[in-house]
Amino acid sequence: MQLLYFAWLRLKIGVGEEQLEPPPEVATVTDLLDWLSEKGDGYAEALLDRSVVRVAVNQEYVGFDHPLSPEDEVALFPPVTGGCGGPG
Amino acid sequence: MIRIQREDFDVGVELSALSRGQHNIGGIAAFVGVVREIGSDGAPGAMTLEHYPGMTERKLIEIEADALSRWPLDAVSIIHRYGRLEPGEQIVLVITASAHRTAALEACQFLIDWLKTKAPFWKFEETAGGGKWVDARSSDELATTRWLEMDGRGAG
Numbered sequence: 001m002q003l004l005y006f007a008w009l010r011l012k013i014g015v016g017e018e019q020l021e022p023p024p025e026v027a028t029v030t031d032l033l034d035w036l037s038e039k040g041d042g043y044a045e046a047l048l049d050r051s052v053v054r055v056a057v058n059q060e061y062v063g064f065d066h067p068l069s070p071e072d073e074v075a076l077f078p079p080v081t082g083g084c085g086g087p088g
Numbered sequence: 089m090i091r092i093q094r095e096d097f098d099v100g101v102e103l104s105a106l107s108r109g110q111h112n113i114g115g116i117a118a119f120v121g122v123v124r125e126i127g128s129d130g131a132p133g134a135m136t137l138e139h140y141p142g143m144t145e146r147k148l149i150e151i152e153a154d155a156l157s158r159w160p161l162d163a164v165s166i167i168h169r170y171g172r173l174e175p176g177e178q179i180v181l182v183i184t185a186s187a188h189r190t191a192a193l194e195a196c197q198f199l200i201d202w203l204k205t206k207a208p209f210w211k212f213e214e215t216a217g218g219g220k221w222v223d224a225r226s227s228d229e230l231a232t233t234r235w236l237e238m239d240g241r242g243a244g
Contacts, residue, residue: 004140006138006140006208006210007138007210007212007221008221056140056143056208059140059142059143059146075140075143075208077140077208077210078210078221078224079223079224080204080205080206080207080208080209080210080224081204081209081210081211081221081222081223081224081225082137082139082168082180082203082204082207082208082209082210082211083121083168083179083180083200083203083204083207083209083228084121084122084123084124084179084180
């Protein structure tokens with residue numbers, strides 16, 4: 001599984017991308033986040049507040065209940081802040 | 089036309105490129121986003137825009153297709169920069185062209201509203217103390233829900 005991390009998640013975890021092989025019981029995004037959180041303090045800190053973690057699987061936004069397969073590209077990042085200027 | 093680039097862009101060049109040879113265009117609307125002199129914490133500073141290569145292009149193509157399905161547009165250009173940007177520098181350009189001014193103006197606003205909430209970009213603001221990642225604003229989400237309420241359907 002290809003993992004990508006952006007913005008402060010990348011800094012806390014310490015790498016921008018890595019190839020990992022989660023165990024078979026990691027079936028959903030939530031399972032993956034739980035498994036990653038056990039990998040080290042940086043992961044645990046980055047994934048502590050999941051309300052500010054967004055997920056894309058194969059470059060599409062998904063929810064935490066989305067199923068995963070070993071060939072997936074999974075990206076974890078904070079809410080996006082592109083463009084510029086406030087709306088009002 | 090969608091471009092994600094580090095380099096600056098020339099609005100005049102992009103405007104004429106978009107309308108060249110298109111004789112049914114009645115109006116062109118453009119939005120240029122600029123790095124504010126004052127950052128979100130009140131201090132002036134540069135910012136660095138990070139993005140997700142691949143997904144960024146994909147999302148902008150989706151947003152463009154959505155605009156094309158809603159308004160009779162003759163041409164659309166979206167240019168979004170990444171990398172380090174100083175205050176006053178241009179970040180983003182959206183141009184829409186149509187036979188009708190309402191279509192051009194509405195589609196331009198639609199595109200900038202949606203790309204703020206859908207395109208995977210993240211801003212890091214430099215401050216005296218080092219810097220901080222800019223938080224997403226709930227008012228940006230509200231700007232997009234306005235479009236959903238307007239036509240009573242999802243925009244993807």
